[in-house]
Amino acid sequence: MKLEQLRISQFRQFREPLVIDGFGPGLNLICGPNESGKSTLVRAIRAAFFERHSSGTLTDLRPWGDSGAAPEVELRFSHADRQWQLSKRFLQRKRCDLTIDGQRFNGDEAEEQLAAMLGFNVASRGASKAEHWGIPGLLWIEQGMGQELDEAVSHAGDHLKSVLGASLGEVTSSGGDEVIRQARVQLDELLTGTGKPRGDYKLSGERIAVLDEELQALDQRIGAYRQQVDRLGELRQQQAGDEADKPWEALRVQQQEAERKYAEVQRQTEEQQRDLQALEQVRGHRQIVLEQLRSHEEQAKDLQQRQGKCQQLQQQLEQLAGQQAELVAAQDAALAAYQQAQQQERQARQWARRETLERERQRLLKQQQQLQLSLEQARLLQNELVTQQQALAAVRINDQQLAQLEQLHNQLRELDIRQQSIATRLRYELLPGQQLSLDQQQLSGSDELLLLQETQLDIAGIGKLIITPGGQDLATLARKTEHARDQLQVLLEQLRVSSLDEAREQLQLAKAQNAAIHANRKLLASHAPAGIEALEQDAAGVVARLAELEQELGALEMPVGEAAVATAAVDTGLAEQILQQAAAQLQQREAATGKHNEQLIGLRQNLASAEEECRLLQTRLDDPQHMQQQRKLNDNLLTLRAEEARLEQQSNERAARIASARPDILQQDIQRYRSSAAQLEQGFNQRREELLALQGRLQGEGADGLEEHRASLAAELESEHRRYHQLDRRARALALLHNLLSEKRQQLTRRLQAPLQKHLDHYLQLLFPQATLEVDENLMPGRLLRHGQDASEFATLSFGAREQMGLISRLAYADLLREAGRPTLIILDDALVHSDQPRLGQMKRILFDAAQRHQVLLFSCHPDKWRDMGVPVRELEGLKTAAIEG
Amino acid sequence: MPRFLHTADWQIGRQYDRFGPEDGPALAQARLTTVERIAALATELAVDAVLVAGDVFDAQTISDRTVRRLFMALQGFGGPWVMLPGNHDAALAESIWSRARRLNAIPDNVHVLLTAEPLLLAEQGLAILPAPLTQRQTFSDLTDWFDHAPTPLHLLRIGLAHGSVQGILAEDIDSPNPIDPQRAAHARLDYLALGDWHGCRQIDDRTWYSGTPEQDRFKSNGAGQVLDVQIDAPGAAPQVKPVAMGEFTWLQWQRRLQVASDLDALIEELEQIERSSVISLTLEGELDLAGEQRLQAALGRAEARHRVLECQLDGMRLLPTEADIAALQVDGYLDEVVGQLRDMQQADEPEVAREALAILAGLLRERQAGGAAV
Structure with a gap:
């Protein structure tokens, strides 16, 4: 564009x-x-x-x-x-x-x-x-x-995807996501995220469980109901049967029959009891009769015995009377022998007394001589001791005093020595003939003097020399010497000795005297231990005793002749022994005679009483009444034996009959029939009540329409099962569909992303070399x-x-x-x-x-x-x- | 010329809740209204009696309300109703019958035959020999006694029993309570009215299962009728005429859709069912998305027209065609997912893959619809 x-x-x-x-x-x-x-x-x-x-x-x-x-x-x-x-x-x-x-x-x-x-x-x-x-x-x-x-991409998502899909030459799904979402929604209605049923699906499952449980409960109730109906039918049938038959009545008849039989047995048992008692009595009687007969026999036997005894006693008596003379002779001989023995014993005793007295007189004479001798000795020693003790009493010194004397003596000697050692020595050697007067003492010749004090030396012609020994000590010593000498003198006078040696000598003498006294005293004690006076008394006693003995001897008559010789030969002990033997012999004889007499008397008495008893018995046996009684007893015995035999037989037979009737079992039969009948009747009554109760219960349950309800439940359960099955299939179908769709979509997305990734990489490399930008499923x-x-x-x-x-x-x-x-x-x-x-x-x-x-x-x-x-x-x-x- | 209606296996109290809170009670209610229609028919035909050969109730413990409603449904016919306990409502010691009696719910013109004794309806010319079940199951033939039970000669001997005729019915029958196939002949019965088999079935000239008057399962065996029985005189051959009674027909279809025309045929067939029915449809085969849409639309219509429509489509595979995909404007990876889901229907859990594909198609259609709306 x-x-x-x-x-x-x-x-x-x-x-x-x-x-x-x-x-x-x-x-x-x-x-x-x-x-x-x-x-x-x-x-x-x-x-x-x-x-x-x-x-x-x-x-x-x-x-x-x-x-x-x-x-x-x-x-x-x-x-x-x-x-x-x-x-x-x-x-x-x-x-x-x-x-x-x-x-x-x-x-x-x-x-x-x-x-x-x-x-x-x-x-x-x-x-x-x-x-x-x-x-x-x-x-x-x-x-x-x-x-x-984010938003922009999501809004463009579908367009992009379809475009991308087209670019791959594939037909993508235009509404796939919506379909997946719908499938998900529908799946979520049935299953939770973790695949557990939810909603209707879950409810259906739960409903099935509930219905199952209800159905089971109902089935149980129906089963119970049917069982009860069957039970009702059974009970009715039983009840009708019982009502028609009344089986307890037949049982009662049987019970009565058993009771009748039992009564019969009971009666027989009583008879038996009586018979047994009678039998017992008969047996008792028979026993008594037998005993009476036996006593009769015993009386006759007794008489015979007693007569025999009488004869025996008579014989014994005669025998004893024969023995009596012999016994008297023997007793007299024994008495004579005793009297002789008595005479002999007296003589023997007198002779023995004389002998004793004579021996004592001899002993006393000897003692008298000895005592006389001791007395003389003792008197001699006594005199000597008096002399010795007088001599000893003259000596006053003793060991201690001697020691004091010796000490003073030694002190004097020491002082003298010290005086001489420090005294002024005066040696003189006078010409012959010359003299000197020293403190009027004439000195001549030569000698040496020790001057201890001022001394006047007169030399004739010359004058006088006064010599004064030097030093104090000499004077002190002189004084000490003087003092000691005084002391010594005093002591000597006190001891009545002239010198130390004499003191010693006297002390020695005193000691010797002491020893002599001691020896004499011992000697005196051996002669007269209790003193001289006691000795004298002893001697006097002996003399007196001698006089008594002489008198007694004179009094004793002396046997004469042969008797004296025989007597002298017989010892007193022997005489006594002979006497005792004679006395015993005599006693024995006397006892034998006494016993014999007693026997005689006893026998005579026994004989008398036996003869009396025999007489009495004989009288009784000879009584005619007694004879008659015995005959009667014998008759009785026969009768009783017959009766006993009869009763025994009769009761034995009856006992067999009773045993065969089994009264214990009969009693059990009665019990058995009675309780069976009672149980049947009680069962009948209980059943009637159970019937009523069951009927009532069933009427209540029947009206609940259990089976109708069950059919309804079963149909509902079936329908719910179908529904569950449908839901289950739907859930699985939806899960399958969702999985498939998601899977496909994911696969497709991955394929779609490939070209986009290519273009992204193209630009990204210019900005960040080697970097990649990931694209998610939404592009x-x-x-x-x-x-x-x-x-x-x-x-x-x-x-x-x-x-x-x-x-x-x-x-x-x-x-x-x-x-x-x-x-x-x-x-x-x-x-x-x-x-x-x-x-x-x-x-x-x-x-x-x-x-x-x-x-x-x-x-x-x-x-x-x-x-x-x-x-x-x-x-x-x-x-x-x-x-x-x- | 006695004439009576023979019916059985009303199974009052049976629950159909599996068809949901709306259809379930309606089906249960249908059983009661069918009884009302039987009463009306009896009056209309001026029959002498209505014989119910067992299993009047589906269970022993049915609610008091339902019990009362059943007996009230009988009001339309003032003649005698003769009822026999079956295996579902056996005359046990305590049973739905004793309860009904306690509730004082049983009208005077209803004869409940709880014991094996003849019921003589002299006015109607009928002697009824019942074989009531007094246990849920028995293994002896309860009709044995019919053979030797005397009845007035001028009355018809009518047997009334509930169980399975030995050697005739398939093994998967409801109960083991056996009945001799020669019973009518042995016991010189003019007619033996049987219950337990839910389809209408003739055993011999004089022995019939009327079947249930209101169908209750997907089994096309003549259920949904009552028998109008006319016997001119004792010994005469009975003239038996089935009369349709049921409100809902139960249809169970299994179809395989292979080519487009199969679907057309199915849709056509569905459209042609006139009466409101209970339909169970099991489909297998393959459909493209367009076909699936058409099928769903047809099923939706059928669901609205019929009482119940149950569909089992687990055996179906969705195979979207190029056209489907183009129509859904599936592009990109969605297309791949469609392909993958289509392929997965060949593998494990095909129904999951199919459903996933259906969901996807639904989402795509919604998207399209949403897109179109803008």
């Missing part, structure tokens, strides 16, 4: 007619400052194509304030080797004329032709809106809208993939980038359209105002390239920006002037 001439008049700011012609086949730059009318020109072209000439709402097309104006647009263009001339007048004298190679179209028809040719829709009424614009909406970019692509640009950068969605690109991508996409669409032989006029109203210099440079290359294939009208207020496009810039102001001039 190539626009050749544009003419407008009374159109907004162009009140006067304006004609622009000389449009080139490629890029046409029309520049002018703001408000100069660029957009008005674009609006005029749009109005010419899109707006219905008949619309009355397009008042904005009028010049401002000119309500009588008739805006008019005339376009001349060529397309598909044909010349098109379009003339449209709005609001006043509205008309639309289209000439295509001389063929004229008017009004709506003309507008339809245009729409079909360019690919847009005519608004049914009012002003044309974006959704009507179709392909021109995509290629004619309004001011400031270059970056907005919308999607992600932009640039080398070395993250992918970015179209919508997230910067304003400038979106404008650039938008233009590239539109140019690609235009290329597609052109390949399909569709008109492609591109109008850019102030395009690419947001692009920076480098990008703008690239975009210019792109635009220039596109202009090789498409006519492009570019309106701009920046003419200098577009000077390098290789085409002249047409100034709008200039065009206006030309028009006025023209």
Whole structure:
């Protein structure tokens, strides 16, 4: 399509007619400052194509304030080797004329032709809106809208797709999307997004479940109902049978028969009881009679025994009487022997006493001598001891005193030695004959003196020498010596000795004396342990005893003659023994005699009583009454035996009869018949009640119309099943259809996108080498993939980038359209105002390239920006002037 | 010259809800109105009695209301009605009959024969020997006793029984209650009125199944009639005349559509059914979209004209022709989908593919219609 001439008049700011012609086949730059009318020109072209000439709402097309104006647009263009001339007048004298190679179209028809040719829709009424614009909406970019692509593409979508489809040489679907949508809508009515039933489909499934359940419940009720009806029939039959037969009555008859039999047995049992008692009595009687007879026999036997005993006793008595004389003789001999033994024993005892006394007298005489001797010795020793003790008492010194004496002595000696050692020595050697007087003591010869005190030496003739021993000590010593000497003297006097040696000697003497005393005392103690006086008493005692013995001996009569010798030979012990033996013998004899006498007496008594008893028994047995009684008893016994035999036989036979009648079983029979009858009758009554209850229940249930209801439910269920099946099939059919449609559509879209992709890539490489721009199923640009950068969605690109991508996409669409032989006029109203210099440079290359294939009208207020496009810039102001001039 | 109507198997209380809330009750109601028509016919023909050979009721537990309605439907005929319990309404210990009696719903001129005893209708010249079922099923011949039952010689001996005549009927009969095929002869019956077989059928000269007076299943065996029986005198041959009674005919058709003329024939056939009927139609074969549209239109018309029209189309395949596709203006990938669905009808689940195709065709037609309207 190539626009050749544009003419407008009374159109907004162009009140006067304006004609622009000389449009080139490629890029046409029309520049002018703001408000100069660029957009008005674009609006005029749009109005010419899109707006219905008949619309009355397009008042904005009028010049401002000119309500009588008739805006008019005339376009001349060529397309598909044909010349098109379009003339449209709005609001006043509205008309639309289209000439295509001389063929004229008017009004709506003309507008339809245009729409079909360019690919847009005519608004049914009012002003044309974006959704009507179709392909021109995509290629004619309004001011400031270059970056907005979504709407334009969606409005052009169908046109584009059909064009693209045609370009592939395939028949695409003109209403496919709508069909898919419808299928989807219908599918959504039946299935959820996840493929689960919903709506009627779901309700139908649920209804089936509910109906199934109800039907089952109802079937159960019907089954139960039928069972109960059958039961009712059975019960009725049984009841009728029972009512007719009354089976319990037959049982009662049987029960009575059993009772009768049982009573008979009972009666017999009682008789038996009586008979058994009688038998028992007879047996008792018989026993008594037997016992009585036995007692009679025993009495006779007893008498015989007793008579025998009497004889025996008599014999014994005689025997004993024979033995008596012998026994008396023996006793007398024993008594004599005892008396002799007694005499002998007394004599023997006297002899033994004399012997004893004599031995004691001898012993006492000896003791008397000894005592006399000891007494003499003891008296001697006593005297000696007195002497010795007197001597000892003279000695006063003891060991301690001696020790003190010796100490003093030693002290004196020491003092003397010390005196001499410090005393002034005076040695003199006098010429013979010479003398000296020393303290009036005459000295001669030679000697040595020790001077212990002031000493006066008188030398005859010469005078006198007074020598005073030097030093204090000497005087002290002299005093000590003096003191010690005094002490010694005192002690000596005290001890009554003259010297130390004497003291020693005396002490020694005292000790010896002491030892002698000690020895003598011991000796004395051995002679007279209890003292001399006791010894004397002992001696006196012995003498007195001797006198007694002499007297006693004299009193004892001494046996004479042979007796004395015999007596002397017999020991007293032996005599006693003989006596004891004799006494025992005597006692034994006496006891034997006594016992014999007692036996005799006892026997005599026994014999007497036995004889008495025999007599009594004999009397009784001989009684005639007794005889008669015995005969009677024997008769009784016979009778009783016969009766016993009879009773035994009778009761044995009856017992067999009773046993064979089995009364226990008879009792069980009675019980059995009775309870059977009762049960039957009770069953009958219970059944009657069950019948009534069952009947009532069934009447209630029957009225509910169970089976009718069931049939209805079953039919409903079947119908619901059919409906469910239909819905199910429909759902599956819709799903299948939807899937198929979507699948096909997707496949097709992918095929359709291929050529668009090719054109997009062509332009994109100029801007971003190696980049790709994806296209979605609606042919919308999607992600932009640039080398070395993250992918970015179209919508997230910067304003400038979106404008650039938008233009590239539109140019690609235009290329597609052109390949399909569709008109492609591109109008850019102030395009690419947001692009920076480098990008703008690239975009210019792109635009220039596109202009090789498409006519492009570019309106701009920046003419200098577009000077390098290789085409002249047409100034709008200039065009206006030309028009006025023209 | 006694004359009576022989009918059976009224099956009152049978439910047809599967035909929907509108048609179901109508079919149930039809059974009652048919009884009314029988009463009217009896009066019109001035017959001596109406014999109903069992299964008056469809079940034992029918609602009281329905029970009352049945007996009220008898009002049109004042002569004796003789009713026999069948297997569906057997004279059990507790039965629909005992209930009807409790409800006091049974008019005096209705004789319900619950026991095997002769009913003497001297005035009408009839001695009825009934064989009532007292169990749902028996395996002995309940008509045995007819042989030895004495009846007054001047009365017709009419047997009334419900069951299957042995060795004559097919095996799929309703109940096992057996009846000796020679019963009429053995028991010297003038006529043996039988029930249980829903079609009308003659067994021998004197033995008939009347069938149900109102058809209730798709089986074309003479159902929907009553028998008008006339016997001149004891021993005379009965003159039996079937009289159509039913309101609805039940038709079950199976057709195969192969070529275009098959469809034409079917449509023609449907159009020619005069009376309102219950129709079950099973179709198989192939149709193009245009044919399908015509078929649907014809079915729609038939549905409106008839009581019930059930269609089973699972065996059908939709094979759109070039013309169909052109007519629907199918283009692009839609065309491919149509082709694919057509092919899928050869594979598994052909009915799903067919339905999908039908839906698609419907959508396309709607679109076309919508497009045309603009």
